[in-house]
Amino acid sequence: MALRRTLGLAARPYSQGAAKDWLTEDFLDALRAVAGSANVSTATAVREQHGRDESMHRCRPPDAVVWPQNVEQASLLATACYSRGVPIIPFGTGTGLEGGVSAVQGGVCFNLTRMDRISALNTEDFTVAVEPGVTRKALNSFLRDSGLWFPVDPGADASLCGMAATGASGTNAVRYGTMRHNVLNLQVVLPDGRVLHTAGRNRRPRKSAAGYQLTGLFVGSEGTLGLITQATLRLHGIPEATVAATCAFPSVQAAVDSTVQVLQAGVPVASPQVRPGDCLEFLDDIMMIACNRYSGLSYPELPTLFLEFHGSEQSVEEQVQATGEIAQLNGGSEFLWAREQEARNQLWNARHNAWYAALALRPGKKGYSTDVCVPISHLPAILVETKQDLLASRLTGPIVGHVGDGNFHCLLIFDPEDPEESGRVKEFAVRLARRALAMDGTCTGEHGVGLGKRQLLQEEVGEVALSTMRQIKATLDPKNLMNPGKVL
Amino acid sequence: MALRRTLGLAARPYSQGAAKDWLTEDFLDALRAVAGSANVSTATAVREQHGRDESMHRCRPPDAVVWPQNVEQASLLATACYSRGVPIIPFGTGTGLEGGVSAVQGGVCFNLTRMDRISALNTEDFTVAVEPGVTRKALNSFLRDSGLWFPVDPGADASLCGMAATGASGTNAVRYGTMRHNVLNLQVVLPDGRVLHTAGRNRRPRKSAAGYQLTGLFVGSEGTLGLITQATLRLHGIPEATVAATCAFPSVQAAVDSTVQVLQAGVPVASPQVRPGDCLEFLDDIMMIACNRYSGLSYPELPTLFLEFHGSEQSVEEQVQATGEIAQLNGGSEFLWAREQEARNQLWNARHNAWYAALALRPGKKGYSTDVCVPISHLPAILVETKQDLLASRLTGPIVGHVGDGNFHCLLIFDPEDPEESGRVKEFAVRLARRALAMDGTCTGEHGVGLGKRQLLQEEVGEVALSTMRQIKATLDPKNLMNPGKVL
Numbered sequence: 001m002a003l004r005r006t007l008g009l010a011a012r013p014y015s016q017g018a019a020k021d022w023l024t025e026d027f028l029d030a031l032r033a034v035a036g037s038a039n040v041s042t043a044t045a046v047r048e049q050h051g052r053d054e055s056m057h058r059c060r061p062p063d064a065v066v067w068p069q070n071v072e073q074a075s076l077l078a079t080a081c082y083s084r085g086v087p088i089i090p091f092g093t094g095t096g097l098e099g100g101v102s103a104v105q106g107g108v109c110f111n112l113t114r115m116d117r118i119s120a121l122n123t124e125d126f127t128v129a130v131e132p133g134v135t136r137k138a139l140n141s142f143l144r145d146s147g148l149w150f151p152v153d154p155g156a157d158a159s160l161c162g163m164a165a166t167g168a169s170g171t172n173a174v175r176y177g178t179m180r181h182n183v184l185n186l187q188v189v190l191p192d193g194r195v196l197h198t199a200g201r202n203r204r205p206r207k208s209a210a211g212y213q214l215t216g217l218f219v220g221s222e223g224t225l226g227l228i229t230q231a232t233l234r235l236h237g238i239p240e241a242t243v244a245a246t247c248a249f250p251s252v253q254a255a256v257d258s259t260v261q262v263l264q265a266g267v268p269v270a271s272p273q274v275r276p277g278d279c280l281e282f283l284d285d286i287m288m289i290a291c292n293r294y295s296g297l298s299y300p301e302l303p304t305l306f307l308e309f310h311g312s313e314q315s316v317e318e319q320v321q322a323t324g325e326i327a328q329l330n331g332g333s334e335f336l337w338a339r340e341q342e343a344r345n346q347l348w349n350a351r352h353n354a355w356y357a358a359l360a361l362r363p364g365k366k367g368y369s370t371d372v373c374v375p376i377s378h379l380p381a382i383l384v385e386t387k388q389d390l391l392a393s394r395l396t397g398p399i400v401g402h403v404g405d406g407n408f409h410c411l412l413i414f415d416p417e418d419p420e421e422s423g424r425v426k427e428f429a430v431r432l433a434r435r436a437l438a439m440d441g442t443c444t445g446e447h448g449v450g451l452g453k454r455q456l457l458q459e460e461v462g463e464v465a466l467s468t469m470r471q472i473k474a475t476l477d478p479k480n481l482m483n484p485g486k487v488l
Numbered sequence: 489m490a491l492r493r494t495l496g497l498a499a500r501p502y503s504q505g506a507a508k509d510w511l512t513e514d515f516l517d518a519l520r521a522v523a524g525s526a527n528v529s530t531a532t533a534v535r536e537q538h539g540r541d542e543s544m545h546r547c548r549p550p551d552a553v554v555w556p557q558n559v560e561q562a563s564l565l566a567t568a569c570y571s572r573g574v575p576i577i578p579f580g581t582g583t584g585l586e587g588g589v590s591a592v593q594g595g596v597c598f599n600l601t602r603m604d605r606i607s608a609l610n611t612e613d614f615t616v617a618v619e620p621g622v623t624r625k626a627l628n629s630f631l632r633d634s635g636l637w638f639p640v641d642p643g644a645d646a647s648l649c650g651m652a653a654t655g656a657s658g659t660n661a662v663r664y665g666t667m668r669h670n671v672l673n674l675q676v677v678l679p680d681g682r683v684l685h686t687a688g689r690n691r692r693p694r695k696s697a698a699g700y701q702l703t704g705l706f707v708g709s710e711g712t713l714g715l716i717t718q719a720t721l722r723l724h725g726i727p728e729a730t731v732a733a734t735c736a737f738p739s740v741q742a743a744v745d746s747t748v749q750v751l752q753a754g755v756p757v758a759s760p761q762v763r764p765g766d767c768l769e770f771l772d773d774i775m776m777i778a779c780n781r782y783s784g785l786s787y788p789e790l791p792t793l794f795l796e797f798h799g800s801e802q803s804v805e806e807q808v809q810a811t812g813e814i815a816q817l818n819g820g821s822e823f824l825w826a827r828e829q830e831a832r833n834q835l836w837n838a839r840h841n842a843w844y845a846a847l848a849l850r851p852g853k854k855g856y857s858t859d860v861c862v863p864i865s866h867l868p869a870i871l872v873e874t875k876q877d878l879l880a881s882r883l884t885g886p887i888v889g890h891v892g893d894g895n896f897h898c899l900l901i902f903d904p905e906d907p908e909e910s911g912r913v914k915e916f917a918v919r920l921a922r923r924a925l926a927m928d929g930t931c932t933g934e935h936g937v938g939l940g941k942r943q944l945l946q947e948e949v950g951e952v953a954l955s956t957m958r959q960i961k962a963t964l965d966p967k968n969l970m971n972p973g974k975v976l
Contacts, residue, residue, distance in 0.1 A: 124752060124865035167697040178695050180704070181669065196956060200930075200949040205861040206893045207666050208930040209655040209708055211937055211945050211975055212957045216668070216704030220697055264612060315803045373693040377612035405694045442688075442696040449699055457699050461688040468684060468964065469700045475963040476956065487699055 020106060022084040023063050031066050031108070034076045039067040039114070050091055050101065050109040054156070054355075056368045056416060057099030057451055062089055062109035069114055071187060071195060071229045078227065079193030081108050087481050088191065090223040092132050092159030096166060097369055098450025100222050104485035110227055112161065118142050120202075126235040127184060127204045132161035132228065139233075148235040151176040154446065155352050161228040166448040167220030171279045171351070174404035175310065176236060178446065180219050187230035188218055191477045196226065204232050217472070222448050223483035225476050239310035243320055244279075244344045245335040247307070247327045248300040252387055255282055255303040256380040258330040259403045262323055263376055279308035280404030281351060284387070287358070287398035287411075294357030295350045300333065305403075306351055307335075308344075354400045358411035361396055366416045370429050372436035373407035373445030382435055386410065393428045395421075407445035430456070449487045457487070508594060510572040511551050519554050519596070522564045527555040527602070538579055538589065538597040542644070542843075544856045544904060545587030545939050550577055550597035557602055559675060559683060559717045566715065567681030569596050575969050576679065578711040580620050580650030585857055586938025588654065588710050592973035598715055600649065606630050608690075614723040615672060615692045620649035620716065627721075636723040639664040642934065643840050649716040654936045655708030659767045659839070662892035663798065664724060666934065668707050675718035676706055679965045684714065692720050705960070710936050711971035713964050727798035731808060732767075732832040733823040735795070735815045736788040740875055743770055743791040744868045746818040747891045750811055751864055767796035768892030769839060772875070775846070775886035775899075782845030783838045788821065793891075794839055795823075796832075842888045846899035849884055854904045858917050860924035861895035861933030870927060874898065874920055881916045883909075895933035918944070937975045945975070 031040045041047070042064045051061030068074040081088050087107025094101060103109060116133025123146050130139055137157045139150050154163060154170035162168075164186060169178035176182065184206075185199040197203070198214035218225060249255035259280055283291065288301045307323065309316045324335055338344045350357075359367050374382055383399070390397045390410070401408025410432065414425045433443035433456050443456040458466050470488055473480070519528045529535070530552045539549030556562040569576050575595025582589060591597060604621025611634050618627055625645045627638050642651060642658035650656075652674060657666035664670065672694075673687040685691070686702035706713060737743035747768055771779065776789045795811065797804045812823055826832045838845075847855050862870055871887070878885045878898070889896025898920065902913045921931040921944045931937075931944040946954050958976055961968075 122863065122865065124748065125863040127863065167701075169695055173695060177669075180695075180701070181665075190952070190956075194952050196952045197950060198953065200953060202928050203930060203948065204863055205895075205929045205933065206864070207657055207661060207668075207861060207895065207933050209859075209932045209934050209936045210930045210941075210948050211708075211953070212713075212960060213655070213668070213704050213708055214953060214956060216701050220699075220701055225700075260612065312803075312806060314806055318800060318802055371697075373695060375610065375613040375615065375692055376694075377610065407693075407695065437688075440690050440692050442691060442693045442698045444697045445693065445695050446697050448697045453698075460691070460698050461702075462685060464678070464682050464684045465686065465688060465699070465702060468678075468702060471963045472700060472960060475959045 020063065022086050027080070027084060027086070028064060030080045031064065031077060034073050034080065035066050035068055039069065041065045047109075050094070050111065051103055053094050053096035053099060053101050055097045055099050055450070056366045057102055060102040060104050062103035063106045065109045065111055067111045067114045071115070071189065074110065074112070074115070074189045074227055074229050075193045075195055077108070077110065078189050078191060082192045082479065082481060085479060085481065087484050088227065089483050090165065090227045092162030092165075093135060093157065095156035095158045096162070096450065097371075097447045098444075098452055100166065100448060100450045100483070100486055102451055102485075104451070107481070112227070112229065113159070115229060120232070121146070123148060125204065126237075127232060128235055129230055129232045130160050131230050132159050134160055136160055136163070143235065147238055149238050150182070150233055151236055152179055152182055155355065160233065161231050164219050164231045165221065165223050165228050167446065169402070169405070169407075169446040171281055171402060173402060174280055180216060182234045183215055183219050183231055184234055185232035186215055186218050186228055188226040189229055190226045191479065191482045206234075220448065222450065222487050224473060224487050225482060241313045241316045242308060242310050242344065243316050244306070244308045244338040244347050245320070246299060246304055246347065247335050248302040248304045248333040250302065250331050252284060252303045252383050253380055254330045254332065255305055256383050256403060258305065258327050258332060260376050260379060261326050261330070263404065265322065265326065279306065280402070281306040282399070282401040282403040282408065283351070283354070284399040286396075287354060287400050290357040290361050290398050291350045291354060294353060294360050297346075297350055305332075306347065351400075354398070355411060358398045358413055361398070362413045365413050368412045368414070368425060368429065369447065370410040370412065370432050371407070371444045371447040372432055372441055373405060374436050374439045374441030376406045378439040378441065379403060379406055382439060383408065385435060386432055389428060389431060393424050395424060395428055397428075402445070405445065406441070434459070451486060454488065508551060510574050515568070515572060515574070516552060518568045519552065519565060522561050522568065523554050523556055527557065529553045535597075538582070538599065539591055541582050541584035541587060541589050543585045543587050543938075544854045545590055548590040548592050550591035551594045553579075553597045553599055555599045555602045559603070559677065562598065562600070562603070562677045562715055562717050563681045563683055565596070565598065566677050566679060570680045570967065570969060573967060573969065575972050576715065577971050578653065578715045580647030580653075581623060581645065583644035583646045584650070584654060584938065585859075585935045586940060588936060588938045588971070588974055590939055590973075592939070595969070600715070600717065601647070603717060608720070609634070611636060613692065614725070615720060616723055617718055617720045618648050619718050620647050622648055624648055624651070631723065635726055637726050638670070638721055639724055640667055640670055643843065648721065649719050652707050652719045653709065653711050653716050655934065657890070657893070657895075657934045659769055659890060661890060662768055668704060670722045671703055671707050671719055672722055673720035674703055674706050674716055676714040677717055678714045679967065679970045708936065710938065710975050712961060712975050713970060729801045729804045730796060730798050730832065731804050732794070732796045732826040732835050733808070734787060734792055734835065735823050736790040736792045736821040738790065738819045740772060740791045740871050741868055742818045742820065743793055744871050744891060746793065746815050746820060748864050748867060749814045749818070751892065753810065753814065767794065768890070769794040770887070770889040770891040770896065771839070771842070772887040774884075775842060775888050778845040778849050778886050779838045779842060782848050783841060785834075785838055787824075793820075794835065839888075842886070843899060846886045846901055849886070850901045853901050856900045856902070856913060856917065857935065858898040858900065858920050859895070859932045859935040860920055860929055861893060862924050862927045862929030864894045866927040866929065867891060867894055870923055871896065873923060877916060877919060881912050883912060883916055885916075890933070893933065894929070922947070939974060942976065
C-alpha cells in the first residue's frame with residue numbers, strides 16, 4: 001500500500017472542522033482509477049468554480065472535483081467516498097439560488113455534466129430520459145422537429161436533473177405544473193453507491209400506485225438523499241398557436257387583482273369562462289425600469305402583467321378576449337400583442353433576463369432573490385405590504401413573479417461588503433418569509449431551502465414534519481455524507 | 489388496577505400467530521375512556537364488517553373497532569395501541585380493491601367515518617379541507633352552489649382521505665390528474681400518536697420547494713405509515729360546457745388506436761390540434777353486454793369508447809369535431825351524444841356500475857379486478873393479447889379502462905369455491921401484470937399493492953427501491969404496527 005500522505009488542502013481558509021484524514025493521494029488515486037486522471041481535479045481555480053452557485057452565499061469549495069462519465073463511475077466514486085466518510089456534493093450547472101452546491105464540510109464535488117446523453121425518446125408516449133449534463137435548452141433543441149417540448153422553465157438554462165433535485169418550476173407552471181408533475185422516474189446513485197430506480201428500471205406509465213412514491217421524495221431533495229443520474233420526463237405537444245401579451249396597470253393592486261380574477265374565471269359564474277393564461281407573470285414598476293434599461297426596450301414603467309396563451313387558434317382567441325376584458329375592468333392598458341415568434345422572443349428575453357437586469361441597476365453589487373408563495377387570494381395584500389416594506393427598508397428590490405401560482409421574487413440588490421445594508425436585506429427577507437407563512441404560504445415556492453432557509457423551514461412545517469424529514473435523511477444517508485448542511 | 493383478563497377473541501379461527509396478551513379489558517377500557525363506550529366494539533358482526541373490502545380477499549377481522557370523533561382522540565387511541573404493540577388498521581368506506589383493511593395480524597381497526605367535517609373552503613383559492621368521513625359525493629354536494637368541484641372519481645363513493653391513502657384516480661385523471669396532483673396537505677396521526685402536517689399546519693400554496701415532500705410520500709402509502717385524518721384538496725371550476733359521447737368500433741384494436749391518436753393529436757403536426765378528451769374510457773364487447781343487461785340499455789355490443797369534453801361552449805365543439813374525425817378514420821360509428829345532464833348521467837351511471845354489471849354476469853360469484861397501466865403506445869398490443877389470453881384461459885373478464893392514462897381493468901368473475909377456476913384467475917392476473925411490466929408499465933395504476941401484489945411490486949421496482957421503501961417504513965413505523973402485512 002502506498003504511503004498515506006495527507007494533502008495540505010485542509011489548512012486552507014475555506015475549510016473548517018476536523019482534519020480531513022481521508023484527503024490522501026491514495027484516495028485521489030482511487031478516484032482517478034475510476035474516472036481517469038483527466039476527470040479528477042484538486043486545482044484551486046477548479047475547486048473555487050465549484051464552491052458557489054448564483055446566490056450570495058460565499059464560496060465554500062470542495063476538496064476535489066470529479067467528473068463521472070456514466071452511472072457506473074458515479075456509483076463507484078460514491079462508494080469510494082462513502083467507505084471513507086467523505087462528503088459528496090452533486091453539481092450540475094451551478095445556477096442554483098440557495099447555495100446548494102456549497103461544500104460546507106468540504107468533500108468531493110461530483111460534476112455530472114459530462115453525463116449528457118438523451119435516450120429513450122418516445123414521441124408516441126411523450127417521454128424521454130436525460131442525464132444530468134442535459135439542460136432544458138439542449139433538450140428542447142433536440143426535440144425541435146418532434147412537435148414536442150419540455151415546458152418547465154426556471155429562467156436559467158439549468159440541468160434538468162438539477163431542476164428535479166431542487167423541485168424547480170418557473171414561468172409555465174400554471175399550465176404544465178412543476179418538476180414534480182413532469183418527472184416520471186429517476187435513476188439515483190445512493191450515498192453507498194447502490195443504484196436506485198425510483199419507479200423501477202425503465203418504467204414510464206403515466207400513473208402508478210405501486211408502493212411508496214420514491215420519485216416524489218427525491219424531487220426537491222436538493223442532493224441530500226442521493227445523486228440524480230437520469231430523469232425520465234413527461235413531454236408535451238407544442239401548442240398550435242401561441243400568443244404573448246403585456247398589459248400595464250395603474251397600481252400593483254390593480255395588476256394583481258386582475259391575476260386573481262383571471263384565475264377565478266375558471267368558475268362558470270364568470271361569463272365567458274376562461275382558462276387561466278398559460279403564463280401569468282408580474283413585473284413591478286422598478287422591474288420594468290430595469291428591463292427597459294437592460295434590454296433596450298420602451299415598455300411603460302408601470303406594474304405590468306406578461307401573459308401567454310397556448311392552444312388552437314380558436315381557443316387562444318377566446319382566452320385572449322376574455323382576459324383582456326378582465327384587465328380593462330381593472331384599469332389595465334390595451335394589450336400589447338406579440339403574435340410572431342420574434343416578437344415573443346423579445347418579450348420573453350426581457351422577462352428571462354430580469355435577474356441580470358436587476359443586477360445592472362447597481363453594477364458591481366450582489367443579488368439575493370426571495371421566493372415566497374402564497375394562496376392566490378393573499379397575493380394582493382402581500383405584494384402591497386412588501387412594496388411598502390421595501391420603501392421603509394430603503395432597499396432596491398424589483399419584483400417579478402409567477403403570480404399565476406402565487407409565487408414571486410424580490411430581487412434584492414445590495415453591497416455584500418456593507419454589513420449594515422446586508423443586515424437590512426436579511427431582516428427584510430425573513431420578514432417577507434414570515435409574512436408568507438402567516439398567510440398559509442411557504443418560504444420557498446421553487447428555489448429550495450439550501451443553506452439559508454433551514455430555520456424558516458422549521459417554522460413552516462413544524463417540529464413533527466421536520467423530525468420526520470430528519471428520520472428519512474438519517475435512514476437513507478446514515479453517515480450524513482450527501483450534500484451535508486443543506487435543507488435540514 | 490383492574491384485573492387483567494385476556495379475552496377469548498384470540499382463539500377465533502380468523503386469528504393467527506402469537507397470543508394477544510394486549511387484548512384485555514384494561515386495554516379496551518383505555519380505548520373507551522378516550523372515544524366513549526359507544527365508539528368501541530368487539531362484537532363479532534361489527535368486526536367482520538371491518539375485516540374485508542370489496543375485493544376477493546377473505547375476511548380477516550380486527551380484534552376491536554374504534555370510532556374516533558376527532559384528531560385528538562385518534563392520536564390518543566394510536567398512542568394506546570402503540571404503547572402496547574397493537575396493530576392499527578385505518579378504515580374509511582371499505583371500498584378498496586386490494587384487501588387494504590384486512591387485519592392480517594389482528595389489532596384495532598380505526599373506523600374514521602365519524603370524523604366528517606368539511607372546513608376551510610376557500611372559493612378564491614380553490615381549496616378545501618376534509619376529514620376521512622367525507623366521501624367524494626358528499627364533498628361535491630357540499631360544493632354544489634360554489635361553481636367548484638372535486639373531479640377525482642374512482643367509481644365508488646369512497647372517502648377522500650381513503651382515496652389519498654391509496655393514491656386513487658379514475659375517470660377524470662387525463663385532465664385533472666390523480667390524487668397525487670390534487671392533495672395539497674395532509675394531517676396524519678403517526679403510529680406513536682404524534683400529529684404530522686405534511687406541508688405544515690394550514691398551509692396550502694399551489695406549489696412549494698420547502699424540504700422533502702412528505703405529502704407525496706403519504707399519498708399512496710395505504711395506511712402503512714400513519715392514519716390520514718384530514719386532507720387539504722385542490723378544487724376545480726365546474727366547466728361551462730360538458731358533452732359526453734359514446735362511439736362503437738369494429739375491433740379492440742380500432743378503438744384503442746383511436747385513443748392513442750387522440751392523445752397524440754396534442755402535437756401540432758396533427759391538424760387540427762385537439763386536447764385529449766377529459767375522459768377517455770374504453771369498454772370491450774363483453775363489458776357492453778354486461779352494461780346493457782344491468783342498466784337496461786341498448787348500446788351496440790361492440791368495443792366502445794366513452795368520451796367527455798369539458799370547457800367553454802366553443803372549445804368543446806372544436807374538440808368534439810376533431811375527435812370525431814379521428815374515430816371515423818378508424819371505422820368508428822357516428823358519436824352518440826349526450827349533451828343534457830340527464831343523458832350524461834345515464835351514460836356515466838352505466839360506466840360507474842360496470843363493476844356491479846360484471847358481477848351480475850355470473851350471479852353469486854366473486855369479482856377480482858386487475859389494474860395494470862402501460863405507456864399509451866403499448867395499449868393496443870396489451871389489450872389484444874389480454875383478450876386472447878382471456879379466451880385461452882376460459883375466463884369471464886369484461887374489460888373497462890381509463891385508456892387515456894394507459895390503465896385498464898379486467899373484471900374477472902369467478903367462483904371462489906372452485907379452486908381450479910380460482911387458480912386460473914390468479915395465474916391470468918399474474919401473467920397480465922408481468923405483460924405490463926415487460927412493456928415498461930406498472931402492476932397497479934390506481935388500486936394499490938395491498939395484500940396481493942407484494943411479489944409483483946418487487947419485480948416492478950427492483951431490490952434497491954424495495955429496500956429503500958422498507959427503510960422508510962422501518963424508520964417511521966419501527967414496531968411495524970401501521971396496517972402490517974400490506975404493500976411491503
